[in-house]
Amino acid sequence: MSTTLSPAEAPVEPGRRPASVSEVVMQLEETWRAEPGLRGWLRSVDHKSIATRYIVTAFVFFLLGGIEAAMMRAQLARPENTVLGPDAYNQFFTMHGTTMMFLFAVPIMEAVGLYLVPLMIGARNVVFPKLNAYGYWVYLFGGVFLYVMFFLNTGPDTGWFSYVPLAGPEYSPGKRVDVWAQTITFTEIAALVASVELIVTILKTRAPGMSLNRMPLFVWAMLVQSFMVLFAMPWVATASQFLAMDRLLGTHFFNPAEGGDPLLWQHLFWFFGHPEVYIIFVPALGFVSSIVATFTRRPVFGYPAMVLSMVGTGFLGFGLWVHHMFATGLPQLGESFFTGASLMIAIPSGIQIFCWIATIWAGRPRFTVPFLWVLGFVVLFIIGGFTGVMIASVPFDQQVHDTYFIVAHFHYVLIGGAVFPLFGAFYFWFPKVTGRMLSERLGRWNFWLFFVGMNLTFFPMHQLGFEGMPRRVYTYLAETGWGDLNLLASVGAATIATSVLLFLINVAVSLRSGSLAGDDPWVGDTLEWATSSPPRPYNFPLIPVVEGRSPLWGHPGELPAVAGLRTDVREVLVTSMLDAEPDSRHRHPPPTIWPFLTAVATAVTFITLIFTPWGLVIGAPLLFLALLGWAWPHGRDHAEQRRIEAEAPVEVTA
Amino acid sequence: MTLLQQAAGFPGAHSVLDPTGPQAALIKERLWDPMYGTAAVTFALVLAALFWAAFRRRRSSEVPDDPARERGMRVTVGLATGLTIVVLFVFLVIDAKVGRAITATPGHDALQIRVTGHQWWWEVQYRDSLPQRWVTTANEIHVPVGRPAVVELRSTDVIHSFWPPNLTAKRDLIPGKENSLWLQADRAGVYRGQCAEYCGHQHAKMAFLVVAQPVDSFADWLTRQRDTASTPTDSLTRRGQEVFLGSACPMCHAIAGTPAGSRVGPDLTHLASRRTIAAGTLPNTRGNLGGWIVNPQSIKPGAKMPPNNLDPDDLQALLAYLETLR
């Protein structure tokens, strides 16, 4: 069968189109070859290579944030303990929050998306590969900068939320908060870059036939998340720049005596900060949907309901920021509105849970490790969800706000709702990324220790909140009677640490000697399982054509494929937004060092700006040169591009 | 908490689940109890559904995506969603009603108290139409049992949050903004409150007490607090006062009736009548007070009070004097 999707058959140069698949593969290998060595590593624009680095880096930050948490639990294990003094403790809890939110959770979710989305939609790479590389480097430099400063005793100490006036120039002297504000700028740029990347990749480069209503739920989740990032991140970037200006230039955005307002900070921060929670959670919905479908051997029940509830979550997530500010004394009617919005967001979450349970009920579940993580996710997330509904109530929230009850709530939501699915995703896609399976036995230990440790750590915190223990305290009096439950929580933290250690061992053992996975170890339904494990730099020898929501399950044999894309140069297929019909062919850039250099220039600018206004004078020319190099036109490429555009159509063949 | 500690009133009762004020009681009885019940039942139901879905016995003839069964699932999921919406809506209505009841302003007979947050202590002021009758104290709020008290909340530095969990929900003290709440204690007792908004190094040690006493003993207390400090009578306390006035103390502290009038730190006019020192951190005993004066930084690192180098005799005289400030 051969269907031409383009109106006219264009002349084909002799010898350009390879005769057989093996010849195609050979040519693709040559064209998309990854450069070797350090130079190649710095110049790489392959989404898999960059996303893997992203994931590894973010996981390292997860471990660092975890060590900080462990130190905090050690300090709080006993009343009036002296493991950390107030100054150190304040830096530790700030670093923990900042690391987990800005350096781990959001980046790793986007990174998993950057790895999998092109594979799931049958693309060769993301659409702006140079920008993608730039995003990673900026993120890396931001994170490393924060930690270098932390080791130089310049770690921020005003909380990941940095409320003014405490974080303002008067009450936080020195450079600690400036470091925080600038780290935010780094990570915001990286997050925005990744979201733009994902949105355009998803909307413009899906394989022919993958209309929007056939997109895997995972891809939908990443699309919704990316749009949320796009609308949420600018707020915190703005706010952190206001803060930096107040601190460095003497502006008065947050100074009430000069007409500023400390509450302005809270509005700006939470207008980002609440969607942030869903930015972390929505991709997890995608992980869970992929895992549930694969291990129940049927598509997730209620595809339209799932998609609509994810989109609904995306919109509603922007309407609840004030529930972080119920204790600030805002007008009551306004607060009631946000109570309503906060309750409403439970509805899409409910629908998702019901749909997964229905899917499990109807399917034939296989209790593999990824599926275990999903079951754990449902249990924990429901607990976090219930406490979430409770604190939507203004009076109740005013009781438990800023207490350990809230600490318990959001750890149930974030660990239960995002980290559990993430670990599930690690076990699920690890074979695809590395070609080797993780051990199921260690995986079960990993899961159960985490599950038990998680509940030991955080469940008692509900009670601690009720007993009056506020958050962010570096110690407490023995007479308060909080000692026993805190000790229990610290024991739980040690359990979680053991579990994560087991995971690291599992990964190390598997990389060395794990059993080989093959292309499709789980019998998955989406396109990433149709290519080799690990995938080659060009992802697919032939771009597949999609004829349904579960492209691999309907086709026991070969997938239909696209023909007519050049394989002797880097060329990708651009399709239309709604129906994914072949639209045009696009010349893909070769590896380049300029994203790295531009990121270096960006980092130099941002970091020197903290210490001197000359940062701009030093940084601007550097950035200009870097961008010049980035955008320098290559005459040969342009001619080539014009030729491509005039040339042969794309065909779809079976 | 042991009975002994409760008897001593240190550190004071602090629990959301043991309300002694009308608002805290409303929140516990009208919101927490039903919410907890509903959540527990729903949690059990959803878990049961999940485990049944996962582990139920399956016939070998079952088809995973049988269209007839899909219809049934659609109805079930729809019903569950509908039920969720109904429960949430009922909850919204209850919440609004409780919210109204809690914020409704109390009658005109309410006591007016002004609480100002400082890093890291609470200034408490009972105002009056006559400024000379104002009472300024710190970290300890006395209220008469059964009479509502309106607490005006201000801050002079960073954001703090006022929270006595047994009595009422919390409210932030925000610089440049005037907040207020009201509370009422239905039983006599000592209730602990603590700053709930992160406010810097000693956020952990910024507590206060609410002392609820019968109406007449409250009136007595207030009258005594209006007095200026007693004049030292014996040579030791006289020397103690000289030490106080001659050292760094009056740079920050006030004692009414003496030249010391600074408002930087807590007012010490009736220091000895207070149960705790250092914002609810230590019981107010001679030993604790001495340790605090000599080296506050070992008790609350970062506190704004500098250490004081006093020779032992001076210190003893000073402590003797401070103990007379009842």
Next chain:
Amino acid sequence: MCLPFRNRENLRRIRIRGSARRLALASSLLLVLSACEREKRQFETWPPSAAASTAVREVELQPGPPTRSVDVRGPYANNAFGVSEGKRLYNQMNCSGCHFQGGGGIGPALMDAEWIYGSAPENIFETIVEGRPNGMPAFGGKLGTDQVWQLVAYVRSMSGLLPKDIAPGRNDDMQVRSQEQATEKALPQQSTLPPSGERP
């Protein structure tokens, strides 16, 4: 934190080959030391406090063999937290009552280049502790040594004599002066005593 680098003697023992590495190490060491110093929050001093006296050496000349010279910069000259504590004390000890926010009024201006009794840290320390004729009270009995050194550091920041990454930013108050960290350095000039200062 900063522990591995606290002992400068140890570092000196590290053998380094190649000037580039030495330069890199030296500059990173400088960064480390300056950052640690700038951000240290020194709460507890030991002994807890000594009432400030003028036991500050102003000259290095002395009879007999040379001993280790005394560092008279004061412990807070490179410490942002100490300087901000000094700024707090400046208002709480009512320095602003006479010197206002540095512009001077009843007392002389502190944000200009003129220093009647010297601009060196030890001079300012002595001025605060001992007082000066014509109205500057002696704070010796009222303030501990550390508080005085914090005030010294802050007073110097008012005329831009501290590095800009150490000097404080604006206050959360009505703006009465430009922030210290944006103050241009006013190169100190020793001014003569005011005529009033010479009257018996």
